[in-house]
Structure formats: structure tokens, C-alpha cells
Amino acid sequence: YIAILGDSDIKKNEAFETDAGAAVTTMMLRATELELATCWLGAINREEISKALNIPEKLKLLYLLAVGEGAQESVICDMNDADVKYFLDENDMLNVPKRSLEEIIIED
Numbered sequence: 001y002i003a004i005l006g007d008s009d010i011k012k013n014e015a016f017e018t019d020a021g022a023a024v025t026t027m028m029l030r031a032t033e034l035e036l037a038t039c040w041l042g043a044i045n046r047e048e049i050s051k052a053l054n055i056p057e058k059l060k061l062l063y064l065l066a067v068g069e070g071a072q073e074s075v076i077c078d079m080n081d082a083d084v085k086y087f088l089d090e091n092d093m094l095n096v097p098k099r100s101l102e103e104i105i106i107e108d
Contacts, residue, residue: 001066002067003049003055003061003063003064004020004023004061004063004064005059005060006020006060006062007058007059008058008060009058014060017062020062024040027067031067036069036070037067037070038065038066040065041065044063049061049064073093074093074094074096075093075094075095075096077097077098078097079097079099085097
């Protein structure tokens with residue numbers, strides 16, 4: 001796991017999202033080049049993890065990035081009725097529902 005932290009001594013307003021997103025994306029791309037799997041974890045107990053890792057108060061735990069050998073392959077599938085739950089299909093392939101481009105692209 002890689003802990004992605006924001007330093008409040010560097011950014012006083014604690015607007016770390018853009019920097020964190022760029023950093024995590026870059027690490028995920030490099031891991032892919034190295035044939036490693038990744039998982040960007042945002043639904044985490046930040047307070048408990050910060051305590052366990054003895055993270056100083058000036059540092060804010062933003063995300064974790066799991067990196068390692070992939071246990072399974074996944075495919076992107078269409079989202080049905082706004083259901084974002086991942087599921088295994090009849091071939092034990094992990095399906096990851098995503099909205100279609102038509103739903104997320106705004107055109108004038």
C-alpha cells in the first residue's frame with residue numbers, strides 16, 4: 001500500500017484533490033507499465049489508518065493505493081439503473097459498471 005498524504009504546511013487551504021489525483025494516476029500508469037495491478041482506495045477509515053501509521057497531524061491521509069500482482073482481471077460494462085456494484089459474471093470475470101460517454105459528456 002502507498003499512502004497518499006497532503007501536507008498542510010505546504011497547502012494552507014488543504015485543497016489536495018488535484019495534486020493527489022495526478023499523483024495517484026501517475027503511479028497507477030507506471031504500475032501498469034510494470035505489469036502490476038492497482039486499486040485506488042478512497043472509502044477508508046482515515047482516522048484509524050492515520051493512527052496505525054503514526055501519521056503526524058500536519059499530514060492529511062487522502063487515499064491509499066494498493067499495488068501488487070493482480071488476483072483477477074476485470075472488464076468495464078454498462079451501468080444498469082445507476083447500479084455501481086461490481087459483480088462476477090458466469091466466467092468469473094469481474095465486471096465494473098461505468099456510465100456511458102453519452103451520459104457524462106455535455107454538449108452545447
